[in-house]
Amino acid sequence: MGKIKSAQTDSLFVFSPGSGNAGNYFIYNIGSAYIISYLQLHGYSASQFIYRDFINLDNCVRKILLYGARIVGFTAFNSNFLTSAILAEKIRNASPETLIVFGGPVATNYAEFILGRYPFIDACFRNESEETFLQFLNLLSDNSFELERTDLKQVKGISYRIGNKICCNPDSNILVENSSFADSLDKYASPYLNGIIPASDAFETGILTARGCNQNCIYCNCAVLSKRRFTTHSVDRVISEVDFISGYANRKEVLNFYDDAFTLIPQRAKTICKAIIENRIKINLSCITRCDCIDEELLDLMKEAGFLSIGFSLESANPRTLRIIGKVHKAEDEPSDQMEAEVKFIEKLGEMSAYAKKIGIKQVFSSIMVGLPRESLKEANRTIETIDNYEDIDFFSHNILTIFKGTPLYSKYQKYGYGIQLIDDNPIFSRTIYPDDTVDKVKISSKSQINEIQKTNDLNALKVLSWAPEKNNSEGWFNNIVLFSDKTESEFVTWLKAILSINGTIIQVYSDEEALFDNFRRNHETFIRYGSPSLNLRNYYLKKINGSLQLCSYLPHLMRDGRETSISICSFDFVKSNLTNPAIDFTKVICRESGSDDSILAFDFFSGLKSEKSLFDYLVNRKPFPYFANLCKWTKNLSNCTKRDTLFINDKAEIRFCWFGITVGRTGQSYSEIVGNFETHRNAVSDQRKCKMCVAHPHCIKCPDPFPISGEEYCKRQKMNDISDVTEGVMNFDVFKIYV
Numbered sequence: 001m002g003k004i005k006s007a008q009t010d011s012l013f014v015f016s017p018g019s020g021n022a023g024n025y026f027i028y029n030i031g032s033a034y035i036i037s038y039l040q041l042h043g044y045s046a047s048q049f050i051y052r053d054f055i056n057l058d059n060c061v062r063k064i065l066l067y068g069a070r071i072v073g074f075t076a077f078n079s080n081f082l083t084s085a086i087l088a089e090k091i092r093n094a095s096p097e098t099l100i101v102f103g104g105p106v107a108t109n110y111a112e113f114i115l116g117r118y119p120f121i122d123a124c125f126r127n128e129s130e131e132t133f134l135q136f137l138n139l140l141s142d143n144s145f146e147l148e149r150t151d152l153k154q155v156k157g158i159s160y161r162i163g164n165k166i167c168c169n170p171d172s173n174i175l176v177e178n179s180s181f182a183d184s185l186d187k188y189a190s191p192y193l194n195g196i197i198p199a200s201d202a203f204e205t206g207i208l209t210a211r212g213c214n215q216n217c218i219y220c221n222c223a224v225l226s227k228r229r230f231t232t233h234s235v236d237r238v239i240s241e242v243d244f245i246s247g248y249a250n251r252k253e254v255l256n257f258y259d260d261a262f263t264l265i266p267q268r269a270k271t272i273c274k275a276i277i278e279n280r281i282k283i284n285l286s287c288i289t290r291c292d293c294i295d296e297e298l299l300d301l302m303k304e305a306g307f308l309s310i311g312f313s314l315e316s317a318n319p320r321t322l323r324i325i326g327k328v329h330k331a332e333d334e335p336s337d338q339m340e341a342e343v344k345f346i347e348k349l350g351e352m353s354a355y356a357k358k359i360g361i362k363q364v365f366s367s368i369m370v371g372l373p374r375e376s377l378k379e380a381n382r383t384i385e386t387i388d389n390y391e392d393i394d395f396f397s398h399n400i401l402t403i404f405k406g407t408p409l410y411s412k413y414q415k416y417g418y419g420i421q422l423i424d425d426n427p428i429f430s431r432t433i434y435p436d437d438t439v440d441k442v443k444i445s446s447k448s449q450i451n452e453i454q455k456t457n458d459l460n461a462l463k464v465l466s467w468a469p470e471k472n473n474s475e476g477w478f479n480n481i482v483l484f485s486d487k488t489e490s491e492f493v494t495w496l497k498a499i500l501s502i503n504g505t506i507i508q509v510y511s512d513e514e515a516l517f518d519n520f521r522r523n524h525e526t527f528i529r530y531g532s533p534s535l536n537l538r539n540y541y542l543k544k545i546n547g548s549l550q551l552c553s554y555l556p557h558l559m560r561d562g563r564e565t566s567i568s569i570c571s572f573d574f575v576k577s578n579l580t581n582p583a584i585d586f587t588k589v590i591c592r593e594s595g596s597d598d599s600i601l602a603f604d605f606f607s608g609l610k611s612e613k614s615l616f617d618y619l620v621n622r623k624p625f626p627y628f629a630n631l632c633k634w635t636k637n638l639s640n641c642t643k644r645d646t647l648f649i650n651d652k653a654e655i656r657f658c659w660f661g662i663t664v665g666r667t668g669q670s671y672s673e674i675v676g677n678f679e680t681h682r683n684a685v686s687d688q689r690k691c692k693m694c695v696a697h698p699h700c701i702k703c704p705d706p707f708p709i710s711g712e713e714y715c716k717r718q719k720m721n722d723i724s725d726v727t728e729g730v731m732n733f734d735v736f737k738i739y740v
Contacts, residue, residue: 008045008068008069008070009045009046009047009067009068009069009070010039010044010045010046010069010070010071010137010141011036011039011044011045011046011047011069011070011071011072011073011133011137012046012047012048012049012064012067012069012071012072012073013029013032013035013036013046013047013048013049013072013073013074013075014026014048014049014064014072014073014074014075014084014087015027015028015029015032015048015049015074015075015080016074016076016080016083016084016087016502017080017083017502017503018077018079018080018081018082018083018084018503018535019079019080019503019535019536019537024054024479024501024502024503024504024536025051025052025053026049026050026051026052026060027050027052027201027204027205028048028050028197028201028204028205029048029075029205030191030197030205030206030207030208030258031075031103031104032048032073032075033048033191033196033197033205034130034188034191035073035103035129035130035133036048036191036196037188037189037190037191037194037196038130038131038133038134038188038189039133039134039137040189040194040196041189041194042134044134044137047067048196049063049064049067051063054477054479054501054502054504055477055501055502056475056476056477056498056499056500056501056502056533057086057087057090057497057498057502057533058090058498059475059476059477060087060502061087061090061091061094062094064087064091065091065094065095065098069098070098070099070140070145071098071099071100071101071137071140071145072088072091072098072099072100072101073100073101073102073103073125073133074087074088074100074101074102074103074104075103075104076102076103076104076105076106076107077104077105077106078105078106078428078429079535081106081428082429082528082531082532082535083502083503083533083534084102085118085121085531086497086531086533088100088102088118088120088121089118089120091120092120093120099122099123099140099145099147100120100121100122101121101122101123101124101125101136102114102121102123102124102125103124103125103129103133105221105225106428107124107125107126108124108125108126108127108225108406109221109404109405109406110405110427110428111124111126111159111168112159112166112168113426113427113428114428115159115160115161115166116166117426119161121161122147122160122161123136123147123152123158123159123160123161124158124159124160125157125158126157126158126159126171126172127157127171127172127174127175127225127226127227128157128172128174128175128211129157130174130188131172131174132155132156132157132158132172132174135154135155136152136155136158139151139152139154139155147160147162148162148163152167152169153167153169155169156169156170156171156172156173157169157170157171157172157174175212175226175227175229175231178231182234183232183233183234183237184231184232185208185210185211185231185232185233185237186233186234186237190237190240190241192207192241192244192245193240193241193244198248199244199245199247199248200248202245202248202255203245203249203253203254203255203256206255206256206257206258207238207241207242207245207255207256207257207258208233208257208258208259209232209233209238209257209259209262209272210230210231210232210233210259210260210262210264211226211230211231211232211259211260212225212226212227212228212229212230212231212260213226213228213230213260213261213264214228214229214230214264215228215261215290215326215327216228216326216330216331216408217315217325217326217327218324218325218326218331218373218407218408218409219325219369219372219401219403219404219407219409220407221404221406221407222260224404224406224407225406230264230265232265232268235268235271235272235275238272238275239272239275239276239279239281242255242276242281242283242285243279243281245283246281246282246283249282249283249284251284252284253284254284254285254286254308254309255283255284255285255286256285256286256287257285257286257287259287260288261288261289261290261293261313262287262288262289263287263289263290263293263294263298264289264290264293265293266293266294266295266298269294269298269301269302270297270298270301272305273298273301273302273304273305274301274305276305276306277301277304277305281305281306282306283306284306284308285302285305285306285307285308285309286307286308286309286310286311286363287307287309287310287311288310288311288312288313288367289310289311289312289313290312290313291312291314291345291348291349291351291352291353292328292344292345292348294312294352295352296355299352299355299356299359299361300359302361303356303359303360303361307361308361308362308363309361309362309363309364309365310356310361310363310364310365311364311365311366311367311397312349312352312353312364312365312366312367313366313367314346314349314366314367314368314383314387314396315327315367315368315369315372315383315399316368316369316372316375316379316380316383317346317368317382317383317385317386317387318375318379318382318383319335319339319342319343319346320335320339320342320374320379321372321373321374321375321379322339322342322345322346323335323339323342324372324373324374325372325373325409326408327342327345328341328342328345329341329342331408333374346386349366349390350390350392353366353390353392353393354390354391354392356392357392358392363394364392364393364394365393365394365395365396365397366387366390366393366396366397367396367397367399368383368384368387368396368397368398368399369399369400369401370398370399370400370401370438370439370442371400371401371432371434371438371439372401373409373416374416375438376436376438377436377437377438377441377442380438380442381442381443384442384443384445384448385443387445387447388445388446388447393447394447395447395448395449395452396445396447396448396449397449398444398445398448398449398450400432400439401432401434401439402432403418403420403430403432405427416435417434417435417436418432418433418434418435419432419433420432420433421433423524423525423528423529424525424528424529426528429528454553457538457553458553458567458588460505460538461505461507461538461540461551461553461567462567462588462590462627463627463734464480464482464505464507464645464646465482465507465567465590465627465629466590466627466628466629466631466731466734467632467638467639467640467643467645467646467731468627468731468734468735469638469731469732469734469735476671476672477498477499477500477501477671478499478500478501478504478644478645478646478647478671479500479501479504479505479645479646480504480505480506480507480645480646480647481496481500481504481505481506481507481646481647481649482507482509482646482647482648482649483506483507483508483509483649484509484648484649484650484651485508485509485510485649485650485651486510486511486515486516486518486519486651487519487522487523487651488508488523488526488527489526490526490529490530491667491668492653492667493526493527493529493530493531493532494530494531495667495668496532496533496534497531497532497533498670498671499647499670499671500532500533500534501533501534502533502534503533503534503535503536504533504534504536505534505536505538506527506532506534506536506537506538507538507540508520508523508537508538508539508540509540509541509542509551510539510540510541510542511541511542512541512542512543513541513543513552515541516539516540516541516554520539520554524537538553539553539554540552540553540554540567541554543566545566548568548569548570549568549569550566550567550568550569551566551567551569551590552566553566553567566588567588567589567590568588568589568590569589569590569591569592569629570589570590570591570592570626571591571592571593571594571598572591572593572594572598572599572601572602572605573594573598573601574591575589575591575625575626576601576605579622579623580623586623586624586625586626587624587626587737589626589627590626590627590628590629591625591626591627591628591629591630591631592629592630592659593629593630593708593709594708595708596708596709596710596713598708599630599706599708599709599713600709600713600717602630602631603634603709603717603721603723606631606634606723606726606727606730607721607723607726609723609726610721610723610725610726615725615726615729615730616729616733619729619730619733619737624737625730625733625737627734628730628731629658629659630659630660630708631727631730631731632658632701632703632727632731633701633703633706633714634701634718634723634724634727635701635724635727635728635731636699636700636701636724636728637701638701638727638728638731638732639657639658639701639703640657640658641657641658641661641678641682641703641704642701644657644675647674648661649667653666653667653668654666655667655669655674657678658705660705660707660708661704661705662681662704662705664677664678664681665677681704682702682704685702685704685711686702686704689702689711689715694715694718694719695719696715696718696719696722699718699722699724700718700724701724
């Protein structure tokens with residue numbers, strides 16, 4: 001079957017950022033890249049939408065439509081489904097003739113629901129889709145890409161809509177059919193060797209040496225999605241990719257093997273490592289695997305091949321729990337033996353971790369899962385204590401059990417006392433209800449990755465609240481929202497679709513701890529129900545601790561007592577008085593000047609820094625400064641009202657550009673209205689001050705609301721001394737100080 005010749009792109013694939021994705025950008029997806037490579041091999045034009053900058057929904061749709069794609073395909077996980085669905089609907093509204101299809105785990109598990117709930121989605125591809133998509137394209141091309149005229153009954157593994165009818169064809173048997181061939185994944189051309197993904201992006205995207213998992217864990221959807229099939233690339237194919245990518249590596253970058261378990265067949269892993277060594281390929285590598293699929297010989301080879309990081313999945317250090325979930329042995333509620341295999345598995349984790357560290361592998365980590373069937377709080381804490389006692393494990397992922405459709409656990413979760421609550425009657429956004437409070441009360445170890453997640457969240461919040469320099473944005477949307485309100489309403493979320501960048505940061509600051517616990521779930525549901533362009537949510541509440549105001553952070557599933565981390569809000573006088581105090585960690589502090597005298601104290605201090613020969617050397621060799629909420633008024637162009645990254649919104653729906661600025665609009669207003677209101681205000685203040693005739697005009701940012709200092713005092717100080725180079729140097733250094 002020949003395709004219709006056209007200047008159009010046949011298929012464009014989109015991997016939307018989501019709550020589980022790092023960053024705000026549209027990056028390469030390895031699954032989409034395999035499909036693109038296979039389609040190109042058969043003569044079709046296909047590509048992936050890549051955009052590495054902040055962008056809002058409307059502008060993103062415009063850029064996607066510039067490709068002129070006949071079909072736009074979304075790779076959807078639970079974490080990015082909402083963004084993908086919003087984009088899909090906007091594409092359909094702007095270009096009704098464009099076909100829209102979904103693939104990935106969500107499309108596999110919920111195809112019929114998706115097609116019934118979202119009428120703008122034309123088809124869902126279930127499981128492996130290289131060959132399915134090719135069949136789909138072949139049939140469409142013979143019918144001028146008119147779905148209504150195309151008979152898709154013969155295409156296995158696809159669900160689709162014809163008129164008002166939803167058709168679900170039988171599952172494809174591609175993995176089974178291909179399993180009779182050794183290294184059957186080689187049938188699909190390399191996305192890297194074919195130029196689908198630039199080799200320099202491999203360190204972000206990773207590679208696959210195999211797909212699927214043949215294990216029996218009752219909670220895991222990896223084996224379900226692959227139908228418990230494990231398919232491989234040949235060693236030659238793996239080596240050719242790794243060798244090619246190594247030419248684009250630097251000393252710090254790490255290439256991740258994203259197999260579900262790289263050493264599932266230990267002898268194969270040994271052969272790959274030996275080939276890397278024999279071919280003298282120099283590259284840093286990382287993988288996750290199982291401790292019962294590895295030995296000292298393999299670890300020695302992995303170290304020599306370049307592995308810097310290895311992760312071992314554990315889930316539980318309780319033999320009975322491991323037996324119930326089928327981690328090592330076939331799942332049994334009532335063990336049929338003494339669980340020797342599970343005991344050995346737990347012991348081997350310690351042995352392999354210790355040996356990996358002994359031979360010089362830099363990072364060894366593990367994973368646990370809290371909330372497993374019939375595991376008590378005492379047993380869950382024992383798991384964490386076990387990892388804490390394994391000194392050679394650097395950290396562990398603290399996972400919370402989620403019950404996924406299609407897994408063995410899903411078919412019997414009620415038997416164990418679980419419940420599943422749907423948000424907006426949508427199974428894609430489900431919440432697992434646990435039979436007890438183990439998830440909330442389990443110990444949080446210093447090795448838990450939760451600590452690093454919260455540290456990152458707090459750092460992000462500090463940067464947003466202090467205008468840490470980012471890319472300028474004047475294209476019609478904001479990248480961050482700081483909402484001082486206990487409740488989120490539907491009108492607010494609907495407005496965000498026009499005003500906020502995709503996956504932009506939303507910091508919600510509650511009035512107190514009780515307000516957060518009473519409202520955060522309801523607010524989260526509101527963001528989902530009304531289609532927020534971002535679920536990148538950060539929850540904080542205000543609290544007075546020893547007379548000091550704190551922004552206390554919160555992560556779901558953690559109990560209140562002792563689990564919060566906080567950002568201190570202090571005056572400049574406190575900063576100056578404690579610059580040499582080793583007990584104060586200013587990397588977790590934001591300085592908000594308390595009054596006119598405090599503001600003048602800050603000005604005088606930074607004026608004194610002008611005498612330093614090298615401000616950078618001074619900042620590197622001194623205790624880090626805090627982040628500053630008011631410093632931008634002394635810069636040339638680093639204020640939020642200039643960059644327009646962030647909106648401050650209070651519980652009256654009033655909008656400001658900074659902590660102390662005047663109201664420049666209300667939620668519901670457009671970007672241009674908000675900016676126009678501010679510019680009118682700034683121009684009026686500038687005219688009143690006669691800024692254009694002022695000697696400070698070249699260096700002054702002309703802050704219209706320099707509170708807590710008065711406008712008169714502000715102008716006086718700007719004329720007195722230009723400290724813009726110093727203040728901009730301090731603000732720019734915020735990007736580096738966490739590493740110093």
